[in-house]
Amino acid sequence: MVQETHVSAANLIFPLFIVEGNNQKTEVMSMPGIYRYSIDNLLREIESCLKLGLNSFDLFPNISEELKDKYATESYREESLYLRAIREVKNNFPEAIVVTDVAMDPYSSDGHDGIVKNGEILNDETLDILGKMALAHARCGADIIAPSDMMDGRVGYIRQVLDDNGFINVSIMSYSAKYASAFYGPFRDALNSAPKFGDKKTYQMNPANQREALIEARLDEAEGADFLMVKPALAYLDVIKLIKDNTELPVAAYNVSGEYAMLKAAVQKGWLNEQRSVTEVLTGIRRAGASAILTYHAKEVLENKWLTP
Numbered sequence: 001m002v003q004e005t006h007v008s009a010a011n012l013i014f015p016l017f018i019v020e021g022n023n024q025k026t027e028v029m030s031m032p033g034i035y036r037y038s039i040d041n042l043l044r045e046i047e048s049c050l051k052l053g054l055n056s057f058d059l060f061p062n063i064s065e066e067l068k069d070k071y072a073t074e075s076y077r078e079e080s081l082y083l084r085a086i087r088e089v090k091n092n093f094p095e096a097i098v099v100t101d102v103a104m105d106p107y108s109s110d111g112h113d114g115i116v117k118n119g120e121i122l123n124d125e126t127l128d129i130l131g132k133m134a135l136a137h138a139r140c141g142a143d144i145i146a147p148s149d150m151m152d153g154r155v156g157y158i159r160q161v162l163d164d165n166g167f168i169n170v171s172i173m174s175y176s177a178k179y180a181s182a183f184y185g186p187f188r189d190a191l192n193s194a195p196k197f198g199d200k201k202t203y204q205m206n207p208a209n210q211r212e213a214l215i216e217a218r219l220d221e222a223e224g225a226d227f228l229m230v231k232p233a234l235a236y237l238d239v240i241k242l243i244k245d246n247t248e249l250p251v252a253a254y255n256v257s258g259e260y261a262m263l264k265a266a267v268q269k270g271w272l273n274e275q276r277s278v279t280e281v282l283t284g285i286r287r288a289g290a291s292a293i294l295t296y297h298a299k300e301v302l303e304n305k306w307l308t309p
């Protein structure tokens with residue numbers, strides 16, 4: 001009766017990794033229990049999640065190296081792995097909420113989220129590619145577009161492209177305060193998407209900054225975002241709370257790959273109680289103010305009935 005915070009299936013978004021091929025299901029080494037699925041197995045996985053009441057998914061593609069180029073052209077090619085996957089999921093499960101990732105890095109031969117020239121990221125030139133990618137996702141049936149690239153001005157640009165093409169009902173979940181974090185390591189292993197040189201510090205945020213997150217969030221809100229996301233979650237609960245207190249928009253938080261990996265590693269060693277630590281993490285993120293939590297724990301908490309009613 002007096003418990004202030006609850007976590008339910010409706011709060012959870014399950015990130016899923018996709019790989020080319022048939023009947024593929026390969027575990028990500030640094031993320032026990034998390035797999036890269038070929039499209040056929042992805043559909044099976046989504047079906048089993050839907051049965052558990054988990055109905056929101058964020059898809060990420062593992063692209064083979066020879067399809068990558070400087071301009072991420074594979075990201076909007078009609079028959080690409082990613083676009084086929086979105087279409088298949090929405091055709092088979094129209095009730096599933098499909099969140100799509102807009103960023104160049106899985107398709108970029110430089111492993112960066114923007115176009116690289118002379119070692120620098122070209123912010124404005126990148127917007128054109130992000131717009132093409134977002135539009136391609138919308139045409140395949142994406143419900144929510146989630147730009148994770150951190151280019152300035154991309155929310156407004158993508159909103160305009162979507163509206164101009166009649167996709168007025170497709171939402172934008174913006175990675176507003178995305179920090180240049182060490183905790184993305186396992187994700188980059190999963191997608192083989194690590195930067196080929198340098199780091200992402202010229203476009204992702206400095207972990208030391210809190211007030212700057214408000215600037216980023218306010219810009220995204222003004223540009224038409226429907227959700228504001230903070231990422232990672234655990235080292236940034238103050239940022240989640242700050243943004244929550246300063247917006248009427250729903251706030252999302254990404255409980256990232258490294259956060260998942262460290263918890264699982266400790267559980268494997270017998271150093272942490274899995275059920276208690278997973279539910280405490282999710283409750284803490286909810287308590288800080290997140291309505292939506294992107295988490296690799298989404299399926300297991302429902303399968304094991306770890307959430308309290």
Ligand code: PBG
Nearest residue numbers: 103105148183184187256257258
């Ligand atoms: C890149 C992207 C990253 C994640 C989601 N989208 C990694 C990065 O910025 O290098 C990380 C997610 C995770 O670690 O779970 N556009």
